[in-house]
Amino acid sequence: MMAAVLEAPGKMTLQEVDDPICLDGGLILKVEACSICSTDVKMLRDGQRDLVYPRILGHEISGIVYERGGVGPEVGERVQVFPGVFCGRCPSCRRGAENQCENVQIFGFNLDGGFAEYLQVPGDSVRNGGVNLIPDGVKFEEAALAEPLACCINAQELVGVGDGDSVLIFGAGPAGNLHAMLARERSASTVAIAETLEGRVDLARSSGADQVVNSKREDLRERAMEMTDGRGFDVIILASRDVAVDDDLLFLLAPRGRLSVFSGLPRNLAAPRLDLNHIHYRENLIVGSYGCTSAQNKAALELISSGSFDVGWLITERVSLGEISRGMEHAERREGLKSMVTEFGR
Ligand SMILES: [Zn+2]
Ligand SMILES: [Zn+2]
Structure with a gap:
């Protein structure tokens, strides 16, 4: 598949990488929208505390279930994913502060993220309620904004x-x-x-x-x-x-x-x-505050789906995966608002 891979600060290249494999209890998503966050720009330029290289960035993700490892949503369903994959057992998790989980993994930080054709979603994410169905009438690009709203x-x-x-x-x-x-x-x-x-x-x-x-x-x-x-x-x-x-x-x-x-x-x-x-x-x-919990992510998607909370106007630039540098520059120039990768074909 094609993916935008960050190899070191300042060095992001579009390249062909191995297709991810579907893990037991996990999913493979065909990515349909992944928005660019100011954290992505920061990681591209300077690195970030939780970032591990080489890495496919992108943590504001929605897509279609392409493969299913036994549980969770069906192939073909439209979903938005909470970017944290947490353990559910540590003291922070037990207190509902999953975003402070001591074993957390995050798409686009220490797991590969959404600036690619496909995303590997681990079983823990599916089991712990990290994968949310997108209601009819909500676009992929709107659903991707559930994470920043959360x-x-x-x-x-x-x-x-x-x-x-x-x-x-x-x-x-x-x-x-x-x-x-x-x-x-x-x-x-x-x-x-x-x-x-x-x-x-x-x-x-x-x-x-x-x-x-x-x-x-x-x-x-x-x-x-x-x-x-x-x-x-x-x-x-x-x-x-x-x-x-x-x-x-x-x-x-x-x-x-x-x-x-x-x-x-x-x-x-x-x-x-x-x-x-x-x-x-x-x-x-x-x-x-840093990040969000899966419950807050669900609440954000519900709010966007309610019809009374319009987030579409925030998207001021849409790019293909091949044009991701332009999307990053749009975010960095701070003239418009959100830029989003919305095309992932070759
Ligand atoms: Zn973000
Ligand atoms: Zn934990």
Whole structure:
């Protein structure tokens, strides 16, 4: 089969590789859509903590069951796969935090992923509910976005976005827009996005956010206080890799306000100096999030299938597997939003 193989940082080539074999209890999927995540771009350029080379990247995957190892969906069924293959036995798994599983394997990280004609799905994935049927009427490319949406659900559950919360999201990339739509879905009272790229400010107006602020041109602190009657936001979500967590940022939080560190940060921003007394007096909470659980993945696919949560508009570039570099560049330029591989033929 054809696959885009990353051999080392910066070295991804399209090549013919052996067709994957169907494992006992597992599946082979014919991949129909695999979206490009900013993590893929990061892995292509710099590597990543959980990445093992050589590797076929791609963890936002949907496809058709092509071969079946005895259990799970039938050949020909349309499915979306949760990218984590977890053990189900370790303390994290037993507490429902599968994404923190100490034995986890992840498509596109330490298992081959979806930038290929076929995907090998291990039996553990099928057994542990990692393979989800796509309801009629939902396109493969929409279903592939269940995974990034699920990551947003994980973050918003951990940071507790709920009824009446005012929410400020930094970054109007695909994740920032999904966060805005999701916060609305979770009955936030006010949803605002701060973004520095003008093109993305314009695009983010389709997210349903009440306000999209160009934080390069406008005084964000002033605008934030205007929007929240001087209290600050109940929740801030960092869906951008270039926001510093500092005292100025914490100032935008209301008393008991919560901060979600959703994006991984570059080294120069990952070790901030903070006035912990500010956190002490105002009872602020800072919580990270990384990936999602299979239950959150199912919830995301259900939300997309409900018909009231449109993710299709986020796809601004479709490429074939042979054009994957163009897709990566689209993601990296940050002019549009999501790019997606939608053709896998030779
Ligand atoms: Zn992703
Ligand atoms: Zn585990």
